[in-house]
Amino acid sequence: MKIVVVGAGLGGVAAAVGLHRLGHEVTLLERGAELREAGTGIVIMPNGLRALETLGLAEDVRGHVLHATHAGLRDWRGRPLLVADLVQAQREIGSPAMIDRAELHRALRAPLPPDLVRTATSVERLEPDSNGVTVISDGNPITRADAVIAADGIGSKLRAQLFPGHPGPRRTGRMDLRGMLPRPPGLPPDLLASQLVDRRSGAMFGLFPVGEDRLYWFTDSVLNGTPPDANEARRQMLSLTADWHPLVATLIEATPPADIYVDPISHLAEPLPSFASGRIALLGDAAHAMSPDLGQGASQAFEDAAALSRHLKGAEPADVAERLVRYDAERRPSANRIMRGASRQSRLTSQTGIAAWLRDTLLRAIPSRLATRQLATLWHA
16 A cells, blocks of 8 residues: 655654555655754653554664653752652653654664655645545645655644644743753752752753763743744843752753754644544644643654554555544544643643742642652653
């Protein structure tokens, strides 16, 4: 069966590899001039690792399990609010992985034969009919397929075509800075895998180890207007966190602006009515773009890819629409639940004033064993 995957991000590549390994005739279309993934670190939750395992893509990722003893929320000075026993959570449900995004992309695409990939190909629209789907690029039909997987990201043109009445993505009014740097000596081990929140400003700083010698950090703060460039965003965060735990400023200052990524945080304004339409299925951010607060974005895309491979196994062209209905029935309730949970977590950590003071007071009262159980529940997804 001929299948076209549109978009060569992490989820699109994973889906293309999985479908290729099932014996389908797969073409991966990427609008960029080359297959690459820019960025910093990325967390793969245990559910995401299980999905990669079913696709035969987990071997390289499992070598990057998160090495830390505790995880959770702390105040801006580094004092515990809600800290979970990471070792116990890993024992109950498995370990997340923390890996360089570009390294992960290389590992995932390695099994895909180069002749199945077409770069510099921007897909404008799809023209489905009873026998298949015609893919249109630059105003011209470029291929036909029995099924199309739209993995073209949060700004998906194909999602807009399938659901023209849907409002699409919406900014949350917050900004994300991300950086990665060599791990400095003398790092307090209790701050690894922690997120520091400031009840005065609603800002957050997160820190995770990447292997033995690197650190990934990110911030979440209010965005007013257009996102600044890396230099200005860095300056703003240094000013905002001047009286935070000294490690925060140290790490931000040690990261060159060229290695800092700045993005407005966005998510789908509302859940989609379906992840499938006839012979076309949506995957990853095209289907369920969510805020990064639960660290589940990539893992949910990998679950999509695994589900598509499972439901399209042994499928013939006449089976596609029915099989994609099953995919939607499996993935949409779960992914939308995670999307709503990420929004709730964002509201929780960005609170200010009296509401934030009450939040901190309540979090400090929660026993560690309950925090560990909640962490395991989030990881199980």
